[in-house]
Amino acid sequence: MTIQQMTYFEAVGRYQNITRAADELHIAQPTLSLAMQTLEQETGLNLLRHVGRGIVLTADGQALYAEVARMLKEVARFDSHVAELARRHQDLRLALPMQVGTVLMPLLLGQFRKAHPEIRLDIIEASGTASLDLVEHEEADVAVVHDGLPRLALTARHLPPWPFCLCVRRDHPLAARTQVSFDEAAAQPLVLLDDSYTITRRLHDIAAKAGRTLDVLHYTPHLSTIWNLVTRGIACGIITGSAVLPESALTAIPIDGLVQHPAVFTKTGRQMTQDQRTLIAFLKEAFPAAPTA
Missing domain, CATH: 1.10.10.10 (Winged helix-like DNA-binding domain superfamily/Winged helix DNA-binding domain)
Incomplete structure (x- = not known):
C-alpha cells in the first residue's frame, strides 16, 4: 500500500x-x-x-x-x-570580500541580526576568489562576490551592478565631479588592492587594452591602507563605490563605463536551509540600497 x-x-x-x-x-x-x-x-x-x-x-x-x-x-x-x-538553526557561514563587507557588514550585524536574532551568522572576511573557494569546499554556505567567474560547482544569483570609483579626498580637484573617464582616473598616482582582488586584475587588463600603464605607488591587501594614503593626499584609489563610507573624508567618483557585477553564490546541488533563504532574501533587498558614495 x-x-x-x-x-x-x-x-x-x-x-x-x-x-x-x-x-x-x-x-x-x-x-x-x-x-x-x-x-x-x-x-x-x-x-x-x-x-x-x-x-x-x-x-x-x-x-x-x-x-x-x-x-x-x-x-x-x-x-x-x-x-x-x-x-534547526546552525551557524550560517557567509564569506565576504572587504569591499563588499564595508557596506554589508553594518547591515548584517545591525538590521539582519535585529530582524533575525534566531540566526547565528558567522561572517568570514576573505578575497573574492577565496570566498568562492570556501563555498565550493563547503566551508562557507554563502558568498557575496564582485565579478566572480562562473564555476560549475556554484550557483550565482545576480545583484545590481556597482561602479568602479576613483577614491579621492573631498578637496581633490576632481571631487566635485559626478563621473570621470578611465583616462582621468589612470592619470592619478594610485594605491590599489593587490592582484588577489578581481578589481585590480580587471584594471590592468583595461589599461593594457587602452595602451596605458597605471602609475601604482603601492599595492595592499587592506582597504585601511588605501583610505590612509588617500586621506593624506599621497595617492588616489580605484575601488568599488561601496568601499567608501559616506561619513568619511573621502569621496568615490564613478568611472565612466566601468562596473562590477556582484552576485550571491551558493553550492550547486546542495539543499538550502530556511536560514540561507532568509539571508539571501535580505541581501537582495539590502544591496541596491547600500550607499555608493
Whole structure:
C-alpha cells in the first residue's frame, strides 16, 4: 500500500462514508470509490460492505484500518521529525570580500541580526576568489562576490551592478565631479588592492587594452591602507563605490563605463536551509540600497 492509499482508506474507515471522506480529502467521490476498489483488488481482501446507502468496515477492513491508522501516525511523527531537523538553526557561514563587507557588514550585524536574532551568522572576511573557494569546499554556505567567474560547482544569483570609483579626498580637484573617464582616473598616482582582488586584475587588463600603464605607488591587501594614503593626499584609489563610507573624508567618483557585477553564490546541488533563504532574501533587498558614495 502506498501512503496515499493508506490516507484514503483511513478517511473512509473513520467516516465510513465515501462522500464525507472525499470532501475531507478534496477529491471527487468517484475517484475515491475507484481507489477503494483498486485497494481491495491489490490486497485480495473485502474491506468494505455496503449497508443501505452507507458502508461499514468488514472484519478484515477493521483489522487493516487499525494497522493503517498506526502506520500513518508513525509517518506523521517521521514527517514532524524531518521538519524539525530542517528548522534547526546552525551557524550560517557567509564569506565576504572587504569591499563588499564595508557596506554589508553594518547591515548584517545591525538590521539582519535585529530582524533575525534566531540566526547565528558567522561572517568570514576573505578575497573574492577565496570566498568562492570556501563555498565550493563547503566551508562557507554563502558568498557575496564582485565579478566572480562562473564555476560549475556554484550557483550565482545576480545583484545590481556597482561602479568602479576613483577614491579621492573631498578637496581633490576632481571631487566635485559626478563621473570621470578611465583616462582621468589612470592619470592619478594610485594605491590599489593587490592582484588577489578581481578589481585590480580587471584594471590592468583595461589599461593594457587602452595602451596605458597605471602609475601604482603601492599595492595592499587592506582597504585601511588605501583610505590612509588617500586621506593624506599621497595617492588616489580605484575601488568599488561601496568601499567608501559616506561619513568619511573621502569621496568615490564613478568611472565612466566601468562596473562590477556582484552576485550571491551558493553550492550547486546542495539543499538550502530556511536560514540561507532568509539571508539571501535580505541581501537582495539590502544591496541596491547600500550607499555608493
